[in-house]
Amino acid sequence: MRNFIDALNSRVLLTDGDIAPVLAKLSVDIDRATFGHPECLAALNISRPDVITAIHKSYLEAGSDVIRTNTAQASPVALDKYGMREETFIINHLAAEAACQAVDSLAGGDRRRFVIGVVDQSSAQGSDNELRNDAYIQVQGLVSGGVDALSFSPVSGLEQARAQLASARHALIELGSSVPLLLEYSADHDFTDDTVSDLVDGVCYVENSDTIKAGFPVHQDGQKILVHGGKSPEETAQIDHALRKKAADGYRPVTRANVSPREEIVPVSSWNDYSAISAG
Template sequence: MRNFIDALNSRVLLTDGDLKPTLREAAIDLKRATFGNDDCLAALNISRPDLVTAAHKDFLEAGADVIRTHTKEASIDALAKFDMQDEVFIINHLAAEAACLAVDSLPGGDRRRFVLGVADQSGASGTDNELRYGAYIQVQGLVSGGVDALTFKPVADLEQARAQLASARQALLELGSSVPLLLDYSEELDFTDDTVGDLVDGVCYVENGDTIKAGFPVHQVGQKILVHGGRSPQETSRLDTALRKKAADGYRPVTRPNVSPREAIVPVSSWNDYSAVANN
């Protein structure tokens, strides 16, 4: 049974795109569904998780291998703008459940699909204890909701970033979770993944879909490659087709030479489900 790191080490994987356009266009009273804060789309994880699940399913049906939880703007700092900071755990937990439900409700076909929990803590501020708590509570919510892996974007300052990542790791330890913690690396970070390598299981580097090449190489040891799925399911479908054409076996370009032409793919989504199967 392969896990997310194995898959990411073996193949170029295609993510979903941005859920916000779909959620904004839904036929609902958006202000009411977001508790009077129509700019706080993360609140839909509480009031309308069915809409979030449906938006995820659109991208899965378009060919995405990885769907990301609707939590990019669900950190304590982001929610505090709408006086919803006390809801950070439940919003992240329900977002993870909504994403896992989308994966579990569709047949895998020839794709092994995953739910990637998104923790964007790059805009966090406050004392060291506040930074640690923000990281801790968001990770607890995502993992308890069933994600397969976590991508964590810390602040730019190295020492503060290490404190955040250490707290995220502590949350995993307390839950007894083996979910991999990936550094969401970007150019604005003023440190390299080597400086936090003792706290993370890998690096999540998202490439623009337009730049993907056949057999896209891993840039450096430990770095993982994801291709952004585009702004819509339609764009994601076109990228899925393009990637399949560039792969010798019609599936995905490999990032490791010893990948067999056609792996046995089992469509298991959430960490809880994976753990149950792996222990059989």
């Protein structure tokens, strides 16, 4: 079965878009669903996982290849602001389950869609041990929930970033997981990719969708390209259409030479009859 790294190495992949704009159109009592903290959308993973799954599905129907878990605000430090630090593991676990349920509920057709666990530890604070513990808990929650890959944003300092990434790797080893750990690229990092290459499986570049208008940059080997979806499923469908127009086979632009448009795969639950889904 083709895995997430294989897909990233072969073609540009389109992520989902933002949750908040879609959520605003739904009849959800946000204050109640977030336990009185409407700015903490990660709380919805506990109270309304059905809503999160529905939003993920709307982006998949618009043409997204990759669903990002609703965990941008689910680090222990972020949740501590709302008195939910102790719920870090379960919030991340349920976020992964909600995303996986969305992917498995829709046919994938000529491709498999993926779930990437978002780990934003860039604002983490404390000693190396505290940094390690926070990274460990969040990664364990996401991987136990079923993600296909992890996108990790560490703090900007090299030594602390290595402590975080080493703990993330330790969590994967303890779970016996082969889920790839990707460093999310940031211009704020004051270290090079080579200094953490022993701890990660690659560097993930999330391109602005405006890149489509100018053509795609050719990154070096080992650098993984994702294109960010729109602010809504409708905008994402337009980006999907633009991506297909950039590809000779009407599928996705390749990022590696001599890649067949239809690699041999083993079917999975989300891989049937994509033609039934309107791509806009």
